[in-house]
Amino acid sequence: MKSDTTALKQGEANPLKNEDVEFLRKSAIDHGADEAVIIPASDVIVDPRVRFKCMIPKCYMSGGCAHCPPHGLSVREVKDLVAEYELGVFFRVKVDSKIIAAAGIHEAIEQGLADKKGNLMNLGGNYILVFTIIKVLEKYARQAGYGAYGFGAGNCKDPFCFLQPVCQRLVSSKGCRNPDLSAFSMESCGMDAYTMAARVGWDHYPIGGTCEPDTVPRGSLMGIVLVNRKKNEAV
Amino acid sequence: MIKLSFKPEIVRRIPTRIDPQQLETDLEYLRNKGLSAGAADCAVITRDEIVFNPDILRQVEADNRLPSIHWPLDYPKDDLNETIDTYKWAVFFQLPPDNTIPAYGGGPIAELEHRQRYIRTYEIVTIIESSAFYMGYHLAIGLASGNCRSVFCPDEKRCRATLKGQTCIRPNIGRPSMEAAGIDARAMAGALNWEVPLKPVPFLGGLVMIH
Numbered sequence: 444m445k446s447d448t449t450a451l452k453q454g455e456a457n458p459l460k461n462e463d464v465e466f467l468r469k470s471a472i473d474h475g476a477d478e479a480v481i482i483p484a485s486d487v488i489v490d491p492r493v494r495f496k497c498m499i500p501k502c503y504m505s506g507g508c509a510h511c512p513p514h515g516l517s518v519r520e521v522k523d524l525v526a527e528y529e530l531g532v533f534f535r536v537k538v539d540s541k542i543i544a545a546a547g548i549h550e551a552i553e554q555g556l557a558d559k560k561g562n563l564m565n566l567g568g569n570y571i572l573v574f575t576i577i578k579v580l581e582k583y584a585r586q587a588g589y590g591a592y593g594f595g596a597g598n599c600k601d602p603f604c605f606l607q608p609v610c611q612r613l614v615s616s617k618g619c620r621n622p623d624l625s626a627f628s629m630e631s632c633g634m635d636a637y638t639m640a641a642r643v644g645w646d647h648y649p650i651g652g653t654c655e656p657d658t659v660p661r662g663s664l665m666g667i668v669l670v671n672r673k674k675n676e677a678v
Numbered sequence: 679m680i681k682l683s684f685k686p687e688i689v690r691r692i693p694t695r696i697d698p699q700q701l702e703t704d705l706e707y708l709r710n711k712g713l714s715a716g717a718a719d720c721a722v723i724t725r726d727e728i729v730f731n732p733d734i735l736r737q738v739e740a741d742n743r744l745p746s747i748h749w750p751l752d753y754p755k756d757d758l759n760e761t762i763d764t765y766k767w768a769v770f771f772q773l774p775p776d777n778t779i780p781a782y783g784g785g786p787i788a789e790l791e792h793r794q795r796y797i798r799t800y801e802i803v804t805i806i807e808s809s810a811f812y813m814g815y816h817l818a819i820g821l822a823s824g825n826c827r828s829v830f831c832p833d834e835k836r837c838r839a840t841l842k843g844q845t846c847i848r849p850n851i852g853r854p855s856m857e858a859a860g861i862d863a864r865a866m867a868g869a870l871n872w873e874v875p876l877k878p879v880p881f882l883g884g885l886v887m888i889h
Contacts (some may be wrong), residue, residue, distance in 0.1 A: 493817065496817060499819045502702075506844060517755040517756065
């Protein structure tokens with residue numbers, strides 16, 4: 444991927460400039476997001492109920508990925524983290540309901556079995572796209588001297604470690620197999636992406652394991668990259 | 679394999695804010711869902727009507743016959759009771775009392791028929807919770823009764839979700855109970871003038887926090 448960061452001025456601790464922020468927003472679109480908006484970091488909704496939605500009832504990946512509840516960051520840690528940032532590039536990737544709500548897709552996801560129509564791989568590709576966009580935006584922002592911290596959608600074990608029996612970071616001192624790609628998701632950190640999407644005017648519909656293609660017009664996978672004028676410090 | 683089936687009847691776009699009048703209508707719809715799914719009693723209650731009793735939590739912690747991720751609750755980074763405080767409305771139900779059921783607590787459920795009654799509480803919780811989710815209350819979470827390992831994994835040597843890096847073998851089904859959260863369902867039912875099973879007969883029901 445060829446990065447074009449010429450629009451961002453090199454340096455450290457730059458004040459946030461409108462043109463830089465707009466460059467990041469456009470970059471999200473250029474790299475595959477269907478929509479992207481700039482929101483103040485104070486508009487990021489962090490709600491403890493969201494993390495519990497991963498655990499009650501148990502999501503198939505809960506406990507199986509270092510970035511998913513009950514692991515990961517606590518709601519308190521996330522609130523403190525978000526408070527250090529000034530704004531977020533909030534984006535979504537639309538996914539056709541024939542894919543995200545395809546017959547048998549939920550069972551295929553849970554059992555880790557590729558379906559004959561390729562819906563599972565197609566959906567996985569959309570998740571990878573979300574993670575890729577946040578990594579690209581983090582890179583652009585950091586190259587310009589800004590701090591950046593990105594959150595994707597869903598667990599990162601399926602898109603990046605699908606064939607691995609366990610998340611290595613959880614069971615070994617070797618750490619994550621894909622540290623340059625993996626990330627927390629918004630929901631694993633208690634971010635209420637659904638309500639945030641509604642508040643920026645996006646039509647977002649709930650999709651669960653019992654959805655069917657005709658039930659919802661489309662699915663949305665959302666991500667956010669928080670940006671500030673400070674150099675980023677890893678959590 | 680046990681599978682709790684559910685098909686949504688109402689699917690709504692996620693709203694920016696919940697409309698109070700719509701909420702009132704929806705809560706009544708969800709209450710009726712509980713009744714039509716087999717609950718003997720079902721009520722819409724507020725957070726203030728949820729009763730916590732630390733003695734119940736102590737009983738759960740002391741009952742270590744079949745420990746699971748949900749018995750006692752093992753989510754060190756998250757506080758379920760604090761989270762329950764963030765809801766205002768819930769749907770609470772009980773199955774018809776059956777005085778033949780002994781106090782299984784979190785241990786093995788000997789009779790298949792009794793186990794099926796426990797499973798029924800999980801099914802009703804799923805129906806109410808999932809209905810609410812698709813109606814736009816995407817943060818709805820429900821608690822059932824008993825220990826999910828006793829109900830769904832009685833033949834497993836251990837709860838796999840308690841092992842590092844492993845996951846629940848009954849995703850979308852396994853969930854905590856009211857008693858594992860320290861909720862005194864019997865006291866709540868009594869306050870609603872329901873016919874409450876006499877101790878030691880277990881209270882079989884559920885609580886779904888909606889909004």
